[in-house]
Amino acid sequence: MLNATVLSGSSHVEARAKTMYNKNPGVLTFTNTRIQWIRDGENRPTVNVAHSKITNLFCTKEGAPKQRLKLNALDQPEPYMFQLTSPTAIAVAELATFKRLILEVITQNQNLSKTAIRAAPTTPTVTSPSPTPAATPKVTPPTRASPAPAHSRASSAGPSKRQAYSFEIYQKVLTTMPELASLHRDLVEGGQITEAEFWEGREYLLAAEFAAANQRKGKPSEIVVPRLKTGEQGQILLTLTPQLLSDIFEEFPIVQQAYSENVPKPAKAEFWERYFSSKLFDRHRASTRNSVAKDDPIFDRYLEREDDEPEPLHPRDERVHLHLDLAATEEDHGEAIYQTGNEKDITMRAGKRKNAIPLIRRFNEHSERLLQSALGDTSEKHPREDLLPQASEDYSQIDLDDLHQRDTSTGISLQLQDTQSFLEGLGEGKGKRGTSSGSTVENLKKITQDMKAELKSWSEDLHEFNSGHSAGEAALQAMTSNVAARLETRLRRDVIPPSISQQMTTCATAANEFLRQFWTAIYPPINEAPAITNSTPAQKSARMTKMVTYLTRTHEKVDAIIDAAQEEGVDLHVMQAAFAPLVASVDRALETYKTRKR
Amino acid sequence: MPPNRSNLDLSDSDYDEEVDVDDYDGGRKHTGKTKGKELPKNRDMGLGGKDGYSWEATYTRTWDAVQEDEGGSLQNAVEDLLARGRRRRLLAPTGAIRRTIIRHLVILIDLSSSMLDRDMRPTRFDLTLQYTREFIVEWFDQNPLGQVGIIGMRGGLGEKIGDMTGNPQEILKTISDRDKLLPDGEPSLQNALEMARSSMNHLPAHSSREVLILFGSLTTCDPGNIHDTVQAAISDKVRVSVVALAAEMKICRDLCNKTGGAFGVALNEGHYRDLLFEAIPPPAQRANPSTGGSALSSNPSSDLLIMGFPTRIPESSAPSLCVCHSELKRHGYLCPRCLAKLCDVPTDCDICGLMIVSSPHLARSYHHLFPVKPYQARTTIADAAPETCGGCSLAFPVPRVTLSDGSASGVSPVGRYGCPDCQKDFCSDCDEFVHSVLHVCPGCS
Secondary structure, eight states, rough: OOHHHHHTTOOOOOEEEEEETEEEEEEEESSSSEEEETTTTSSSSSEEGGGGGGGEEEOOOTTOOOOOOEEEEOSSSSSSSEOOSSHHHHHHHHHHHHHHHHHHHHHHHHHHHHHHHHHHHHHHHHHOOOOOOTTTOOOOOTTTTTTTOOOOOSSSSSOOOOOOOHHHHHHHHHHHHHHHHHHHHHHHTTSSOOHHHHHTOHHHHHHHHHHHHHHHHHHSSSSSOOOOOEESOOEEEOOOOOOHHHHHHOOHHHHHHHHHHHHTSSSSHHHHHHHTHHHHHHHSSSSSSOOBBBOOGGGGGGGOOOOOOOSOOOOOOOOOOTOOTTTGGGGGGOSSSSHHOOOOOGGOTTSGGGGGGHHHHHHHEEEEEEEHHHOOHHHSSSSGGGGGOTTTTTHSSSSGGGOOOOOOOOOOOOOOTTHHHHHHHHHHHHHHHHHOOOHHHHHHHOOOOHHHHHHHTTTHHHHHHHHHHHHHHHHHHHHHHHHHHHHHHHOOOOOOOOHHHHHHHHHHHHHHHHHHHHHHHSSOOOOSSSSSSOOHHHHHHHHHHHHHHHHHHHHHHHHHHHHHHHHHHOHHHHHHHHHHHHHHHHHHHHHHHHHOOO | OOHHHHHTOOSSSOOTTTTHHHHHHHHHHHHOOOOOSHHHHHHHHHHHHHHHHGGGGSSGGGGGOOOTTTSSSSHHHHHHHHHHHHHHHSOOOOOBBBBSEEEEEOOOOOOGGGGGSSSSSHHHHHHHHHHHHHHHHHHHHHTOOEEEEEEEETEEEEEEEEESSHHHHHHHHHOGGGGOOOOSOOOHHHHHHHHHHHHHTTTTTTSSSEEEEEESOOOOOOOOOHHHHHHHHHHHEEEEEEESSSOOOOOHHHHHHTOOOOEOOOOOOHHHHHHTTSSSOOBBBOOOGGOOOOHHHHHHHOOOOOOOEEEEEEEEOEEOOOOOTTTTTTTEOOOOOTOEEEESSSOOOOOOOEEEOOOOHHHHHHTTTTTTOOOOOOSSSSTTTTTTTTTTOOOOOOOOOTOOOOOGOOOOTTTEEEEEEOEEEEHHHHHHIIIIIOOOOOOOO
């Protein structure tokens, strides 16, 4: 949005149409670089999509009463929906033009991305000093890295040091903070301070926005369950979405195998219909409920033996950590119970309920698959302890963490210089106050004794107590006047016209930003965050001088606003009081600058 | 764990495993193990089913330990139990150690659908919100120089609920609307941790970076490898603590162990609160564990930090523009370095970045650094001992002969606790009050 004016100058419009977007009228334009939508009466585009970002397009069919256009773009979860508002005949023509132009862009984008992927593995053959360049390039098998993994993360940390954030991040921060945006507009676009200077000291905003924007959802851990609905006539309906199908394929590779081997024969719809009523599907369900599944010649071929034997059908090929291995103490529970007296632990009696075993194993396999998709290949990235070679590892494996003595160190002891005198100093202060009248220890003892004697009959003394009127009244008077003063200032509403207060705010925020720049040049913030710019001392002093020139003008600006306010009838004192802290802090900054220069 | 014989005399029963909870803990202390956090876990394991192992019987029939006195009243026994509980809490080692006073904490609240479970009343979600509010109030009371932010875990993403702020009212406002926080979907530890980490990345080295996770789910739904995130948290010196509401998860315990935080599983509502409130005292600075505690890291030098004490502008002064909102406000504080007018302290000056505090804030933080020494339980009454408590001036209770020798758990049989410095005696109530509220010994000062 910020650079829209720049861009629109160098592009030419290829198509234009009146549209409604988000229930607002406006104009949709197709230029040679991007698609924009500008709301009527505004000059900045609300929607601004670069051609390279467009991924998909949907249009209403010909003959539909309303001409609509739906646009999908990268980094945009919601599609853009436009409705063409011109008279039908014109709208149809406009829609056709847009459709043609956008489809061209989309095919271009697709081709680009394909070549990009294809280019990657073949480049090494070009650069390698191969003796036979004419020979067919060796097709390197597609490495794991080439297609982007579905659930990968950009990086676990934020952008590395000094790496700039993308334009979208800046834009998002500004749109969520309108005050900052207006300041940015005034100062940066007005050319008074540079973009880098503006963001210096505000990096944390960008970092937080970056972290929020780069979140990705993980793969849900639920097992795929197609939701069956009962239709009006009692038939069972199931809506197959491409997402559901790909989930099923991923979850049950056997179904994918069946699909690829058979599908043209039973048509796609029939394939799924038969699958969902087959025994195979029954086997894949996340429950032990038995339903009446029909025999199916196709799917029964893929049916495996029910996995309910003590030994699993798909044994895990990794060695189980001894601590987790339920069968690790097998030998202690020999068959002859009368010899050892040991019954098998409840956890060792696998298969007590036979029909639960397949379900448990199905869940286990599912979790394993899920973990692998999240962690990547565990054996490479994180060698788990249980995959380490055996031998002497046995003892370390049964070494329970809980049995170790915790680190009992309480922490680094506080070594305050001269702690004793510090604490005594506290006491002394009190002592001095007590003895300030020059009394000695004996004196003090006498005083306490006297006081004790006096206090013995305190309740009787209290009866005779008479405070006298004047003291009480004076105290009350003082309190009342205090409250009255507060009330007065609170009740007095000095009406400052909105236009003036607007000017005041703008002037104050700008001056504050200059002040901030000035002070950060003197005292750079002590943080560990990667700064976008690390300015040199020379740059800093240059910046300081620049800010000082701006700050010297603040007085004039403030005076101008005060004059304007007086014309509107606002009290001079009110305005001066309002600006007092600002003026004082500007003066302080100028003073500091002078003393530093010397 | 050998059962403590001395306590067995108390009970008529001849169950060999009849050791009550307090004694169990007392015995642990002798082995030098830390207490508190570990205890619930063992209790957790102990709450097994009927056909469990014999050691699990430790916690059955605890009522046998409660004895009636001659008059048939249980009051003495109950008081005794209360005193034991108090002493246990107060006996934590208290020496002057380095603690982080300027704290930054991000609370990660699980807002996944598992928080709708009713195993804690009314629901885990409602209880968590209620406790979080109490926690924040207490936290700011004890750590006036700290800042708190809140992030929710909902629908597989981290969701910023409250920005880091030092103003308790502001942060309480963000979690006041229950309907905006209704649980949904699955939680993602990784996303939320990354978010918390990035929101604390810019903090200077003298402030702590802490994350407290209130976790009700048994799963986490992450986009990538969470072990990378754990590593990143370690290298960023983020201390992560978890209070789990369901059960112990290995990833959570590992996360806490590796980052130096505490892990606990809440058994019930009260225990949940206890675990949560254990995060209130500022954490001790520890020697860097990764460097193996070399001579250098065991006592690293510290730097001085510049702080400014502001000038307060009274409520009755004429309104003027503030720096933080650019609005006309009456009261405020003037930064001593750049004279900018700020709305609230403690804060970092918006203009010059100076840390601005008021002296009460510092003073309130100091008691963590100079704790009151634990009072010693008196076993006998000295001849010259006063008859009334040094704190509340009430008479000490008449010593009960029936009482067991509770020296193992640090309970005084005569109900007197003496300050090691001023040698004055205090009653059990005052002992607790001094250590948990007053933070200064009335006898010494």
